Amino acid sequence: MKKFLSVLLFILCVSASINGQAKYVFYFIGDGMGLNTVNATEVYHAELEGRIGVTPLTFTQFPIASYATTFSTSNGVTDSAAAGTALATGSKTNNGAIGVDASNTPVTSIAEKAKQQGMKVGITTTVSINHATPASFYAHRADRNMGYEIAFDLLDSNFDFFAGSGLTNPEILFDKTPADNIFNLIDRAGYTVVRGYDAFVANKDLKDKVILINKGEKSNNSIPYAIDRTNEDLTLAQITECAIRILDKDNNNGFFLMVEGGQIDGAAHANDAATTIHEIVDFDNAIKIAYQFYLQHPNETLIVVTADHDTGGIALGAGGYVLNLANLQYQKVSKSKLSSFIKKLRTNDGKPVTWEQVKEVLSANLGLWTKVPVTEEQEQKLYERYKKSFVEGDQTMEQTLYQSDEKLASEAIALLNSLARLGWASTSHSAAYVPVYAIGAGEELFKGKMDNTDIPLRILDAMGVEK
Numbered sequence: 001m002k003k004f005l006s007v008l009l010f011i012l013c014v015s016a017s018i019n020g021q022a023k024y025v026f027y028f029i030g031d032g033m034g035l036n037t038v039n040a041t042e043v044y045h046a047e048l049e050g051r052i053g054v055t056p057l058t059f060t061q062f063p064i065a066s067y068a069t070t071f072s073t074s075n076g077v078t079d080s081a082a083a084g085t086a087l088a089t090g091s092k093t094n095n096g097a098i099g100v101d102a103s104n105t106p107v108t109s110i111a112e113k114a115k116q117q118g119m120k121v122g123i124t125t126t127v128s129i130n131h132a133t134p135a136s137f138y139a140h141r142a143d144r145n146m147g148y149e150i151a152f153d154l155l156d157s158n159f160d161f162f163a164g165s166g167l168t169n170p171e172i173l174f175d176k177t178p179a180d181n182i183f184n185l186i187d188r189a190g191y192t193v194v195r196g197y198d199a200f201v202a203n204k205d206l207k208d209k210v211i212l213i214n215k216g217e218k219s220n221n222s223i224p225y226a227i228d229r230t231n232e233d234l235t236l237a238q239i240t241e242c243a244i245r246i247l248d249k250d251n252n253n254g255f256f257l258m259v260e261g262g263q264i265d266g267a268a269h270a271n272d273a274a275t276t277i278h279e280i281v282d283f284d285n286a287i288k289i290a291y292q293f294y295l296q297h298p299n300e301t302l303i304v305v306t307a308d309h310d311t312g313g314i315a316l317g318a319g320g321y322v323l324n325l326a327n328l329q330y331q332k333v334s335k336s337k338l339s340s341f342i343k344k345l346r347t348n349d350g351k352p353v354t355w356e357q358v359k360e361v362l363s364a365n366l367g368l369w370t371k372v373p374v375t376e377e378q379e380q381k382l383y384e385r386y387k388k389s390f391v392e393g394d395q396t397m398e399q400t401l402y403q404s405d406e407k408l409a410s411e412a413i414a415l416l417n418s419l420a421r422l423g424w425a426s427t428s429h430s431a432a433y434v435p436v437y438a439i440g441a442g443e444e445l446f447k448g449k450m451d452n453t454d455i456p457l458r459i460l461d462a463m464g465v466e467k
């Protein structure tokens with residue numbers, strides 16, 4: 001018995017030294033990334049290779065793959081604020097609340113705990129830095145819409161690196177007196193604001209307290225969708241690379257980095273499947289950067305990948321035993337961009353817009369007719385929408401959470417989705433399980449079904465930090 005115990009002790013010691021404490025923690029959150037959006041991305045890539053099956057993403061090959069529940073205290077279907085708070089702090093809260101529990105008491109995030117331990121901390125996203133998910137890691141407010149107050153909490157956090165499109169609601173932020181302009185405050189708090197990847201790379205003096213924001217299209221709410229980006233726009237992989245450069249520089253205490261794929265949610269709210277898939281690829285590309293870091297520090301690095309909730313309830317198979325996801329490859333722009341092209345047609349030098357002109361836009365950007373066959377009945381439906389919109393002058397738009405789109409764009413994308421044999425349950429969130437993946441130091445802690453509040457507590461365990 002004694003011999004057995006000493007052998008067991010030896011095995012435990014060896015496994016502890018192989019899988020040490022997590023000194024470098026990457027926490028990837030795909031906003032709205034339900035299990036089936038991940039599955040859709042893998043099936044899509046297999047179809048592009050002419051195969052039935054899946055082509056795995058990087059993160060789905062991690063040794064631990066599990067799943068989590070996401071309900072909030074106020075509803076079975078969570079929003080990003082309550083889910084972000086659960087993932088950041090281990091406390092459930094009401095929909096809309098940021099970094100406070102259900103009785104409105106502030107709760108400490110694992111990023112704040114990491115900072116207290118002397119680790120460096122980075123909080124990054126493809127949407128605005130004061131949006132719900134990133135805010136959950138540094139802010140404590142009853143309402144996610146308190147953008148200005150949340151931006152103050154950002155400065156108080158003293159975290160080392162932030163990245164995203166910019167700050168939401170600048171009109172609210174800039175309504176304050178000039179001295180209170182949030183960028184003046186950022187400056188006074190000792191942060192350097194860098195616009196774009198090239199400026200970041202060119203500046204060799206950057207040390208810490210850096211805020212990296214997008215240089216391309218001037219939208220504070222989000223970096224353009226991956227499918228629409230230009231070279232001026234940040235990718236999530238670039239953001240992750242810049243974060244590692246800041247956090248790992250002259251630092252022996254390790255770091256905690258949260259990376260949010262913030263636009264998967266927006267694309268899924270708009271029921272735009274091709275755009276959603278491109279966002280997940282962008283997210284996976286960022287995880288590849290972290291995985292390279294892990295390969296250099298395998299015993300001290302933990303990568304956890306999860307989602308805050310599912311959005312849209314995507315269904316793979318919309319009747320019959322058929323999938324044609326490869327049809328989505330012909331979509332070249334997001335629904336939002338397609339809508340802007342259709343809106344532009346309306347000017348047409350004051351002349352009436354013809355059905356042929358509309359058809360040309362739809363086939364150039366979605367491959368309809370040229371690459372994807374369209375039946376007469378399907379064309380008739382689009383034609384009716386064109387008539388309503390351009391002949392009868394009905395300009396009402398389709399409203400989803402983050403977008404207001406031309407109904408013609410929406411119907412054309414819905415047709416392409418149905419030809420891919422994809423369905424959507426809604427344009428809101430769902431209570432579907434979200435996936436959880438892990439690799440590295442402490443990975444075994446993420447085995448088995450869990451609740452979203454378990455995830456940050458298990459990360460703290462892996463870090464050896466008190467809960």
Ligand SMILES: [Zn+2]
Nearest residue numbers: 032080265311
């Ligand atoms: Zn959402």
